[in-house]
Structure formats: C-alpha cells, structure tokens
Amino acid sequence: MAVHGGVTREPGHKKHKATQYIVGYLSSLILTAIAFGLALTHTMRVGPLIVVLTILAGLQIVVQLYFFMHITEGDGPPFHALFLILGLIFTFAIALMSVWIMGFPAFMAQVS
Amino acid sequence: MPSGFMQFADKYLMWKEGPMIWGSDVAILLVSIGIVFVLTYFHKWKWLWREWITTVDHKKIGIMYLICALLMLFRGGADAELLRTQLAIPNNHFLSAEHYDQIFTTHGTIMILFMAMPFIFALFNIVVPLQIGARDVAFPYLNAISFWLFFFAAMLFNLSFVFGGSPDASWVSYPPLSELGFDPGPGENYYLLALQITGIGSIATGINFLATIFKMRAPGMKLMHMPLFTWSTVAACVVIIFAFPALAIAIALLTLDRIFGTHFFTILHGGNPMMFVNLFWVWGHPEVYIVVLPAFGVYSEVVATFARKRIFGYSSMVASLMLISVISYFVWAHHFFTMGAGADVNTFFAVASMLVGIPTGVKVFNWLFTMYRGRIRMTLPMLWTIAFVPCFAIGGATGIMLAAAPADYQYHNSYFLIAHFHQVLIGGVVFGMLAGMYYWWPKMFGFKLDERLGRWAFWFFNIGFYVCFMPQYALGFMGMQRRMYTYPADMGWNTLNLISTIGAYIMAIGFVFIVIQVLYSVKYGERDLTGDPWDGRTLEWSLPSPAPHYNFAVIPTVTSRDVWWELKEQGRTDELKPKAEDIKPIHMPKNSARPFFMGLAFFVAGFGFVFDSMWLGFLGLAGVVACLIARALEYNDDYHIPVHEVVETEATLGRLG
Amino acid sequence: MKTGHSPRRAKSLTFLSAALLVLFATGCGRQYMVLDPAGPVGREELHLIVMSAILVGIVIIPVLILLFYIVWRYRDKPGNTAPYTPKWSESKGLEVVWWGIPIVIVGVLGAFTAKTTFALTKPPAESADVTPITIQVTSLDWKWLFQYPGQGIATVNYAEIPTGVPIQFELTSDAPMNSFWVPQLGGQEYTMPGMAMRLWLEADKAGTYYGHGANFTGAGFAHMDFNVIATSDSNFEAWVKQVKASSPALTKAGYAQLKEPSVIGTKSYSSFPPGLFNGTIWADGGQYMPNMMNQTGSPLKAGIHTNSTGVGSGDSMSGMSNMTNMSAMSATGTSSSQK
Amino acid sequence: MMAMPDAIYGGHSGVTSSDKPLEYRDPNQSVKILGFWLFLATDMLLFGCLFATYLVVRTHTDGGPTARSIFDIPGFTLETFFLLTSSFTGGLSTLAMRNGNKKALVSWFAVTIALGLAFIGLEVHEFIGDVASGATWERSAFLSAFFTLVGTHGSHVTVGLVWMFLTLLQVAKRGITPITARKVFVVNLYWHFLDVVWVFIFTVVYLSGRVM
C-alpha cells in the first residue's frame, strides 16, 4: 500500500480535544460507583436491584460506544452501528430467552 | 514390534472392523499415490502451489470450495446409500448398530457443514465480487484463511473414519450421550474440533462478504440495485455472524467437558445437558436458513434470466430475505418442543416458526409471477429451479405442520421429520446449489455442462427424490423413529422402507450422471466465447469467461438494476469495454502461503486435542499465533499490475473498446 | 429447445402425489398409529395435525397448480402466443394478497396451536372427574423402567394401564436423554437426567399400544421398544395383584444391575426400593429444578397428592433424605387444587 | 508520488478526504474498520452465549463453593477500576493518534498496557486463590461457567495486550500513517469492547452473585 505523504501531520485540521474522553471516563466511573454502591449496601430488594444494575450496565455500553468508540463517526452509511445494535438485540435475546426456556418456568404452571 | 504395532493398528487403524475400513484404507492409499504420481508426472507441483494453494483470488478459492463440496456430497451421499441399504429390509445385518450410528452422524454432519456450507461459499466467492463490480473480496487474505480452515477441518473430520473411529452421537451430538462417560472414543472429539475449526472459518467468511458488499460495490450501485444473489449473501452472512458464535460456544464447552474435566453438560456436579441442546439450536436453526438463503438467491437470478423477465417484486424479495434472517433467529426452541419447557415457551416458538413461512411464501409467489408472462427456457439451471418450487413448498408446508407444537409431539424424531428436512435441504439447498453450479459453470471454466447428460441426472435425481422421501412421511405416521439401525419385521414398515431405499439408489444414479456430465463436458462441452452464454442480466455476464485475474480492467459505473440487460437492450454494451487510456495500474493482493500453513497449524492443534495430547494441541495453537503475529507485522502484501499487462490481457480477450 | 418436459413432469408428479394420498387414505389402519389414536390426547393432536394439513394445503395446493400452469403456458416454444411482458415486475395488489393470505393462515393455525399446547398440559378434560394414576418412567440404557407409586409395583419394557383413567407419566432418565413416545396414546416428551417431566396420556380403548424411545441413546437404541397395555379397571387390578403375588422384588442391587447397558425383554417386580425415582433425579442434579423443591418436595408438585395411595412403598419423598431443605418439603397438600 | 492506482475495489477509488477522522480517510483502511466492527458484533454474541450459560447454571453449585463465598469485593473493585481507567487511557491514545502526536500515542499505549497487565495480574491472583481453596472448574457447573466466562474475557484481554504491544512497536517504527492509524483505532475498539464486557461481568457475575 502506497503511503501518501502529508497525512501524518494533518495540516489545517482542527485539533481533537480530550474533553469527550474525560466526560466518558467520569460517567463510567460514576455509573460503576452507583452499581457497586447499590449492590453492596443492600438498600434495595433483589428483583428491582437486578433491573437497576442491568440498566446501569446498559448505560455503560452507551458511554463506551459514544465517547470512546466513536460509533457515530465513520465513512459512509452507519452499517457498523446497525450491526452492533442487531447484535445487541440478539445477545440479549439469547441470554434472556435461554433463561426463560431453561428455567422451565411453566413447570409449575403445568400443574395448577 | 508386532504386538505393539498390532495394538496400535487395532486401536487407531481399526483393523478388526472389517472390510469397509480395509477398503477405505486401500482406496485412500491408492488415491493419494495416484494424485502424487499425476502431479509428479506432469510436473504440476509448482503449479499447484503457485496457482492454487497460495492463491488469494476469490475465483480460485471459489472453485476449490466447489470441488470440496462436490467431493463431500459424494462422501455424504455414499453414507446415505449405506444407511438406506441397511434399512432396506427389516432385521438387516449389513451394518452393525455401531457402524450405522457412525454413518448417520457423519452423513448429517458432512452434508450440512462440509457440503452445504462450502457449496454456498463457493458461489459467494465466485459470484459476489463479479456481481457488484469489485476486483476481489474485502479481505482476500482472510478469505484464503477461511478456505484452508474449512479444508483442514474437513480433512480432520474425514480422517476419523480410518484413524481412531468416527463420531457416533448424531450430528446434533446431545450430551450426556456425547460426554466421556457414554462416548469415550476419539470420534466425538473429532466432531467437536473439526466443527470448531470450520466454524471459525465460516464466521470470517461472513464478515468478509458483508464488508465486501457494503463497501466495495461499483460506483453508482445502490443497495437497491444489487442483484438478488448478492442480497441473499447479505442475508446469509448476517445470520452466519450472529449464529456461529453459539455453535462455537456450545461445542467449546462440550470440548472442555470432555478434555478438561469441566461440568457444563455432564449429569454430575450440577451440569445441565439441556443447555447444550439450547445453544446448539441457537445456531442449528439459523444454520438451515444460512444454507437455504443463498439458494433462494440463485433461484432469483435463474428465474429472471430464463423467464427473460425482470424479477417480480424486487423490494419484497429483499424485505423477505431480511425478515427471514431476523425471524429465523427467534425460532430455535422448535427443535425441542418435547422438552417440556412449558406452554408459553412452546407457543411463542411455534408461532415464530410459522411466521417464517410468510416471507418465504412471498418469495415463492414472486418467483411464480416472474415466470408469469415470461418466456421460460428449459435450461438445466431452470429445470432445477422449477423442480425446487413444489419440493420446497411441500417441505415448507410440512415444516409449518411441525411448527404446531403439540402436533410435533407426534412427529418429533420420527421419519416424518426426516422427510421434512430432506425435502427442504435437498429440494431447497441441493437443487439450488446445483442450479447455481450449472448457471455459473461457464463463468468459472469457460464452457457449459452438457445439457443431455444433465437432463438424465435431473430426472434420476428428482424421481429418486420423491420415491425416496415421500414414503418417509408415511413411515413417520406409522411410528418409525429416526436413528434406528434396524427394525422388526412386524411393524408394517417393510415395503415403504424398501421403496425408499430404491429411491435412494435412483438418486445415486442421478449423481453418477452429474459426475459423467462434468467429465464429458471438460472435453466436449460447448465453449463459451461471448462471456454471456445465457443472455444474462447482471454484471458478471459482461465479463469474459473465465474472468481475468483482476475481474474488471476498469470498474464500471452502475446506474440501474440488471445493468447488463439494460445496456444490451439499449445497445450500449460497448460502454463496459475498457478503453486503453482509462486503464490504470491495478492494485491487487499478493499470494500468500500463510493461510495454508495456518490451516495446517489448526489441523495439528485439532489432531492433538482429539487424542488428548496437550503438547501437540498447544504446539498447533502456537503455530496459529505465530501466523497471526507474522500477519500483524506484515506490510508488503500487495502489488500493482502494470498498465501494459492489463492492456495486453484485454486485447487478447478482444475487449479493448 | 426441448420444452416438452415440464408438463410430462407435472403429470408424473400429480400421479405420485395421488398415489401417496391413496396410500394414506387406505392405510389408516393399525399401522398408521399417529392417525389412529386410542385416547383423548392422541385425538387432540390428530385434530391439530389434520387442521394444520388443511390450512397449509389451502396455500400449497394452489401454488402447485399455479406452477404447473405457468410453466406450461409461458414456456419458450415457437408459436407460443401467451402474453410476454418483460418489464412487468410490480403489483401492489398481488403482493398484498400473498403477504395477506399466509398471515391469516398463520394467525388461525397459531391460535389453534396455542389452545392445544395449553390444553395438553392438563389432564384430559373428558375424564376430569376420574382420579388419575401416576406412573414413574425412567429410561435406562436400553430399557424402560415403570414404577407405580400408587400400586407399589414396577415393570420393565411394558406397562399396564386401566382404560378411561388419565395417566400421569412422570419422566426421567438414568442414562442419556431419551423420549417417551406411545404414538397411539399421544405425543412424546423427553426423559432427561436430573429432571422430572410430566406427560398426561389416556387410553379409552383396550388394546396393546406400541411405544418406543424417540431420542437416540446409542448402540442399543433401536431395541428400546415397549408396550402399553390398556385393559379394563378390573383387569388392571387383577394384574396388579398378580404382579404383587408372583413377581420378585426390585432391590437396590437389582436396579444397579438393570442400569447397566443391555437390551432385555420384559420384567415385573412386586415392589421397588423406596424413593428410587426421586433418588435418581436428585442424584443427577435434580436439586436445581427450582420448582421441584420449593413447595412440595415432589418432583412434580401434584405428584404425590394426585393419587390418594401415593404414600406407599413408592413414597416420593424418602429418597431425598440427603437434601437440605427437608423442611420445605413437608409443606405438601393443601396448595394443590388437583381433582 | 505516483498517481493513486485503482483501488482493488470500485467503491471509493482511492479518494482520501480530510474531513473524516484520520483512520477512515483511506478507503482501504475504512473497510477494515467495518470488518472489525462486524467481528466485535460476533464476539459479543460469543460472550452472550457464555453469559447465557452462566445464568442458567449459576446456582448449580453441587454443594460446593457458591458465588457469595468466593467473590472477593476489594479484588474485583480494583480490577474494575484498572480496566475502566485503561479504557480511558486507550481512548486518549486514539486522541493522540488523531492529533498526529506520536509521542503521546506511544505513552498512552504504554500506560494502557500497564493497567491491563495489572488487571490480568489481579485476575490471575484471584483465580489462583480460588483454586487453592478448592474452587476449581471441575468442582461444579457453576464454577465451570464462572471460570470459562471470566477466563474467556481474561484471555481476550491478554490477546489485546499482546496486540497493543505489537501496534505500539509499529507506531514507534513507522509513525502515524493511514495504516498504523487504522491499527491504533482498531486495537482500541477491541479494548473498549472488552471494557463493556467487563461491565457486564461485574454486574451479572460479581454484583449479582453478592446479592442473590
């Protein structure tokens, strides 16, 4: 691959700032702290707690994707974002539906 | 020496197992000697190495996939003939239970993973870059790796037959039957490792073609301009990249159980065998759509070409492909309705399964209405396409019947199911792949396959098919289970089984005709000098057959669907002929031997783990890592074809405009 | 170009399917077990099978006819005067039709499926006022063990049942997973190690019904057939008495031997070790079935109180003495509304 | 400089435009980035299946160690902190790359690698402790799933470290070119992705294990 001159210096291009990264880092720390705090201090009942923890983890995905992984940038249509979202849906589908199926939840319902 | 050797021969070479093993040993030996002899005699070693083994050209990789797929169709088909022979009469002792179990296991595994998968990959490789106006796939080097992973995995799997013993826990390989306690031999390890290796290759192919199609289309080719085969590749690849990880995990965990003593699926220490079943089908169901979607793509191309008409309802065709690939992800539990997972689960998955029928039906109607008010030429690809419709419609209909969960309590694991899936797998996938092979054969090799012999093959295969599989529906209603190596004489199953076996033999004759046809056509087949033997519609037919190494001397600009057809209609085909002054140096990837060695390293690793030989296993993995690192540090992997060379090539092809 | 093939092919296909239809229509004798149910469950399933066949037939048959018609009418033959419109490729109206009809069909079939699926989890409605009998089924390599907790007897590779009584089969496995299938009585269900599943079946005609394992378990699998013999109530009682009187007992050692992989014929036992069935489940990890523990301690909630005689030698609980939550298990009884 | 040769594909023949981030400017590299995103999507599914397995056998301890008994709070808190921070410093290396600052890029890579090593060190320490106390993956389905899930993440991190180191070497040797820029971007994508996976591991495995 021929290396084109000039690209390394980026003449006249606006300088990227660290702000975005700092905001991302702080938000991930805060989200983590909340999660740890809630889980380790027994302030909530287990059911709702799990839901809250999952939501916090979901927000962390957004933080990493947006602030660090630059999901919104790219070249051409955002196919990568499309596939990532589809993948996320499938991932959650597998995990949650496996629990649903394998928990034999209707095992009880069968009887009553 | 003799006693040590005898023990080895007994354990690994299975010399006590009888004439089938001896025969195979001899056959393998003879074929190997034959190949070595021919290559040496004609001084072809170098050619083999330079032109094929180290190639990264998608067209050649496609051809290698095709050859492997045909060989595997033969192997899987020979297995099928053995199965049917054993079942021809009740209380038969042609095969022992152990042999029968091994044979249906290898039959199913080979047909799905080592026949259908490489067959679709063959067509992806051969067709997609040409259809979208690209010079290669996005990652040619990775493409070669995918092929060699598949190739060595197939070798590993086939090796089991003569070295150590074949797997015998069925192609779904449910634990605890497939755990060490019930299945101690190396056969199951072969299955696990071969699938793991080929699975990695498949994921890479999926990624590769998605990137290719989304990023490398010719200028002007909008997504909604893409030929439907390319769309079907998108659909299949989407399913590949999301489904294969589940297979990887399912078999990796089972491998850990067998080789490293974990307890995921054992019945001891809290293992849960049903989780394997669950994960397996998270992959297994989408897998059947992975193999059928490209076939749908082939039909769409063939129908439009040979009905001489635009494909009907293009947008619905695209939408239905996408819907099928997404919905097919949410139906996996229909393979274990009888697990007792409760009525809500069963109902959800039953209805989801039926939903797949809707977009599939839309496709069927659109094909029909493409032919409606067309002019249908009965060429070989078209014959297979027309034969596909009734076969698949009936198979799909019985699929819908299976999807009605409580009805499935009666069909499950019976011959009704066997009939269903052969009807969709053969009528859908095999017919489609054959249609595709006939259709693009001239593009690959520059000559057509003989029409007359092809018709013989077609009729034998088709009639054989119905004779073989229709009785199996009835057998299902008569309560005959699958995977029985024999059955008693008083069940009333005798006649139908015999008919079915006869059908299988007729299919084998059909296959023999295909082989003859290929051999005959190499010599006498009609040469394709125009590059457009079928009066085609899409970009690949604008190229000479076979296409030059770089495909397009000048990348065309695409302004509509069915570009080539449009240009022909308007008499503007010359626009696609390159002009000498437009030709620039062409940037191409260099050949590389590393993909081959990487496959070899995987083979060594797999072989090591099969026999619990950790040092060999990790040695192989070290080889893989070495290849990866070498690649990471590689910069000089491409070159340019100089202008004069391109001009010369085009001139000899008579294409300079 | 030769074009004569497709109509000929069409004909041969029609003949073939006609021949098959005849085969089915005339063959619905004993041999077509699925089509010849001998109990309410099998009938309900057959009903759904027929229903689904008709529903899919509504679309599939027109598709086949349309195909043959189109291929014949629009084949490329000199002198074919059929219209040719190479650019006609869209029609909203038509597309609505073929998106629409399958949607309706799937809707109807889906509704029937849901209804039947839920219905089959309960004992057959016809005999709702009859006290059910429980039979505990264990699939072994390569044989079937039936235990009658209410009667205190056990059999291998055959089971007798009274007609007109709902039978609650409790299914597990002490070997690779199998599937318990008696086609004429109704559909199958998996027998899985470490779990107990329930399957309701009932025979309303006396007879001997073929049963077989339906999920592959290795070399002896093909020989895993058994008979379910349905007789009148009095014959059933007499049979139980006879087994009690004249058969040996199944001991722990005897069970261990039975468990060894082998293919054997039928056997009868006058009794079996207490708690054998549940012990099998717990031993293999049944403690993880969340719902089996909590309320009742029986693997199936209704397991021990659906039949009044349940606390005999087949006491479902005694095998669990090693379990930690014994206390939770004693809370049996009142929660069940089983008739 | 010779004229841009025809790219291997037709798409965006060799046009480099400078209003895009550096790593996307050369179409040859931007297609590789797309490929890598797709890989991440499959890798996500891979972890999804491991999570599913873990969730299903979470309570299958066979009387052996339970989640509550083996998880060590300070340990995984520290691991979490290291990995989150390394994701941040990894991000800063992307920033340095985009600004064409080779020195900063190399330094942030070094910091990131150090943090990653610390993470791995802690994890290995934790595992050794578990095994020493009898909590091996042969003990129960729960432990099999735990070690496999967390271990798969750990081996991903290890691969990431080696890869980042190789990238660092290349940047040091070749400077920031379209190719190395893409490599820097991609290895960081991988790194951030592993961070997300870890977030789910501490949520689903450690925190839930403490409370359930």
Ligand code: HEA
């Ligand atoms: C290419 C392969 C392929 C394809 C395409 C299909 C397609 C379908 N399959 Fe099949 N299937 C298999 C391969 C395939 N299958 C295999 C290999 C197995 C067994 C594996 C094993 O156990 O070893 C299996 C098993 C299997 C089962 C499990 C049964 C059991 O184990 O008990 C079920 C149950 O729901 C099922 C359903 C379906 C359905 C609903 C479709 C639908 O997608 C079909 C859709 C198509 C149509 C319906 C026809 C066209 C439509 C119309 C003309 C109009 C619309 C019609 C209506 C709405 C009725 N299949």
Ligand code: HEA
């Ligand atoms: C794409 C997939 C595919 C294809 C094409 C086929 C093709 C065939 N299959 Fe296969 N089959 C499966 C996939 C497939 N099958 C799967 C997944 C299973 C389940 C496995 C399991 O339970 O685990 C299965 C199981 C299966 C069974 C059930 C076994 C059992 O449960 O006991 C049977 C029995 O009839 C059968 C028969 C056939 C036949 C006759 C063909 C014919 O179409 C084959 C036609 C023949 C050829 C194409 C080649 C001809 C060969 C020669 C010319 C050589 C002649 C040599 C000799 C006679 C030695 N298959």
Ligand SMILES: [Cu+2]
């Ligand atoms: Cu399926």
